[in-house]
Amino acid sequence: MRKIDQLLSEYGESHQNATNKTIHWICVPLIFFSIIGLIASIPSGFVQSFLGEGNVYANWATVTLIVVTAYYVSLSIPLSIGMVLFALLCLYLAKVIVSFDIAPLWMVSIIIFVVAWIGQFYGHKVEGKKPSFFKDLQFLLVGPAWLMHFIYKKLGIPY
Known part of the structure; x- marks a missing residue:
């Protein structure tokens, strides 16, 4: 069995309840986005000196996503492509939030992060099982x- 199949199967064991699954479809992408937003909020002068002054995507979130992408590539190249596309969408949405200038990106990200995690823990309470990352932190990326593997299955894309 491939490592990705093993990880997805193990993750799925604590995500059987329909309510918990629905909550995950909402909260997991929000948490992923909020973490990107938080990391993008870290002053990035050092990164911009390498990736281009004034480049809105030259930030620590982009650097972090490069490392995260390497992890996904090690598991599945097709899934990593989907994850990169989602990550790019998150970077773009972070840029949009910054351009609205209603609240700092870090503040919006913290609010999303806290609310989404409350949802996640509620989902696991309904499920009756602990979140997978309590066993192994890599499940935060799994x-x-x-979720992406379900999209791939629906579209008939092998992963």
Whole structure:
């Protein structure tokens, strides 16, 4: 069995309840986005000196996503492509939030992060099982890939 199949199967064991699954479809992408937003909020002068002054995507979130992408590539190249597309969407949405200038990106991200995690823990209470990342932190990255693999299955794309 491939490592990605093993991880997705193990992650799925604590995500059987329909309510918990629905909550995950909402909260996992929000948590992924909020983390990107938080990391993008870290002053990035050092990164911009390498990736281009004034480049809105030259930030620590982009650097982090490069490392995260390497992890996804090690599991599944097709899934990593989907995850990169989602990550790019998150970077773009972070840029949009910054351009609205209603509230700082870090503040919006913290609010989303807290609310989404409350949802996640409620979902696991309904499920009656602990979140997978309590067992192994890599499941924090497997969760988004678990959702992506369902999209791939629906579209008939092998992963």
